[in-house]
Amino acid sequence: MGLKPILELDYSSFRWYKLSDVDFTSLSAGEVPFTSVADAGTVSVMDFRFDPLVSGEPAVPAGLRATSASPGFYMIQFVGPTKDSWLAQLEAAGISVLQYYPQNTYLTWTTGETAKVAEGLRFVRWQGSFQPAYKISPFLRALNGRITNVAITFYNDGNIQDTLTRITDLGGGYIFSRIKVQSTAHMGLSVGGIIRPGDL
Numbered sequence: 336m337g338l339k340p341i342l343e344l345d346y347s348s349f350r351w352y353k354l355s356d357v358d359f360t361s362l363s364a365g366e367v368p369f370t371s372v373a374d375a376g377t378v379s380v381m382d383f384r385f386d387p388l389v390s391g392e393p394a395v396p397a398g399l400r401a402t403s404a405s406p407g408f409y410m411i412q413f414v415g416p417t418k419d420s421w422l423a424q425l426e427a428a429g430i431s432v433l434q435y436y437p438q439n440t441y442l443t444w445t446t447g448e449t450a451k452v453a454e455g456l457r458f459v460r461w462q463g464s465f466q467p468a469y470k471i472s473p474f475l476r477a478l479n480g481r482i483t484n485v486a487i488t489f490y491n492d493g494n495i496q497d498t499l500t501r502i503t504d505l506g507g508g509y510i511f512s513r514i515k516v517q518s519t520a521h522m523g524l525s526v527g528g529i530i531r532p533g534d535l
Contacts, residue, residue: 338362344415351415372438376460378412379437382473387412387461399468406492408433408465409450412440414458421458428453433490444490 338361342353354362362369376386385393401407411430413421416439422432430453431444442465443450454462475485489498499509 342414346416346418353414375415375438376412377438378410378440380410380440380465380469381471383469387463392463392466395466395468399471400466401464403447406444406446408490409443409445409447410436410440410461410463410465411443411450411453411459412438412461414460415439417441418458421456424456424458425453444492 338352338354338358340352340354340358342351344351359371374386376388377384378387383393385391409430411425417435422441425432425441425443429445429449432441433444434442436442439460445453447464450462453459475482487502502509
């Protein structure tokens with residue numbers, strides 16, 4: 336068909352193409368079976384859905400935007416379905432890969448400077464801050480007044496007590512904590528507590 340892919344990736348059992356409109360029309364007119372992934376560039380987290388390179392990041396309240404380039408949560412989106420070698424390269428660069436989000440996006444723990452470096456890797460489509468607004472359950476955002484119990488999960492950066500202190504400084508109190516080890520490097524902490532929706 337004489338296609339000239341903008342991007343072509345080989346996964347052994349299938350191939351991943353990014354095509355121009357002209358080439359996509361040509362492919363559609365042929366007899367070669369294929370599956371079109373219309374939302375391949377869309378990031379989905381909680382009730383936020385956006386293509387960072389098409390529509391940009393969603394508008395969120397100023398108080399729920401990341402304000403520091405210090406170590407924290409960043410999202411890194413790949414140009415196609417995940418390859419183990421890509422994850423290994425991120426880890427080798429000092430980026431802790433924590434959790435997957437559609438499409439082809441990972442929540443990571445790193446610095447703003449390292450995330451910027453990752454953006455230059457050939458397999459990275461986009462990187463950006465994991466905004467505090469993305470962390471809050473839509474169910475909790477709809478509530479008013481005092482919440483008697485809420486589960487909070489956070490990344491163990493080696494200073495758990497500091498995070499717990501910040502929760503109590505907001506007027507919350509924690510009832511219990513449970514450490515879940517994901518790997519030798521990554522640990523999560525679940526906290527049951529009392530807090531107000533506006534402080535999440």
